[in-house]
């Protein structure tokens with residue numbers, strides 16, 4: 456099968472990390488955009504990106520692109536795409552049959568058509584009208600688990616019609632059974648760990664572990680576990696051109712740098728520890744984990760180091776953060792973690808400055824609308 460261009464979407468700021476991850480999976484980068492990384496791959500390559508990428512949010516196939524300066528052009532173009540004789544296996548005319556449920560979402564940037572709900576509705580109307588004309592019946596809309604998760608993206612009056620391969624975002628890992636007050640997104644946790652340059656060998660400690668996301672992602676890296684190993688629903692698996700591909704991609708070995716990795720988590724809140732225990736057990740990492748109630752600033756480093764310290768301290772509106780927390784964290788790292796690597800996710804970019812240590816790398820990242828920072832430190 457020939458290669459084509461796909462886009463792996465991600466949180467703003469994670470583009471370079473996702474591009475590096477895809478390259479490591481043997482997928483050739485093909486241009487960044489804000490919140491997305493293009494790559495060239497055949498169909499098994501795209502399935503590998505879905506199965507193996509820890510930092511991407513979605514993997515999209517571009518089915519078509521056309522001018523859409525107004526509603527009428529959008530409607531006509533989508534109708535024509537469904538009505539066209541089936542060409543490539545990944546074309547709307549071969550995919551959008553009445554038996555396949557679908558959903559449409561839309562985005563719009565610097566375009567005359569701006570109401571994204573209206574754009575999605577018009578696209579849906581065009582699609583079902585064309586189906587009725589072609590087959591005499593139409594497909595159902597299914598917003599929860601559609602066979603075809605379509606996205607229409609308008610940029611400067613040009614529309615791209617995209618197919619979301621997995622159907623739902625790749626951060627639905629399946630291990631987060633219990634949450635705390637401010638859990639971090641799985642991809643952000645994984646991206647921070649990947650960006651740290653950590654070699655995957657433990658021990659790993661998160662002294663403010665909350666619901667355990669950083670430990671769960673670190674454990675999966677060390678043990679060579681696919682990020683979405685617990686997920687059973689993959690929209691592409693229901694599409695003919697992809698049939699059987701997941702099975703062969705799943706059989707590909709993933710490097711496991713530390714099969715005996717130890718994961719240590721502390722938190723002041725018993726409820727956080729209960730959530731972490733539940734989640735790490737669900738992630739298949741219970742055997743590797745030690746969790747204890749403790750104060751981040753008092754607990755000694757775990758045995759077997761140096762290793763990796765990963766931490767996402769409380770911040771801002773969601774949890775009140777003590778004013779001197781970053782200075783104390785800096786002191787802790789300087790005094791007790793010499794030789795370790797550290798990765799900090801700072802909810803408030805200004806706070807990292809109070810650390811009193813110079814990060815090796817500082818990565819601005821947007822956690823939704825909130826600007827955050829990934830700080831990487833080598834503690835010599």
Ligand SMILES: C[S@@+](CC[C@H](N)C(=O)[O-])C[C@H]1O[C@@H](n2cnc3c(N)ncnc32)[C@H](O)[C@@H]1O
Nearest residue numbers: 638639663665666667668722723750751767769
């Ligand atoms: C932003 S949350 C961490 C969220 C976590 N990364 C997750 O994904 O669930 C910060 C956590 O730090 C804990 N915490 C705050 N101060 C602490 C301290 N001095 N020692 C240990 N834990 C602390 C809070 O109870 C909270 O669970």
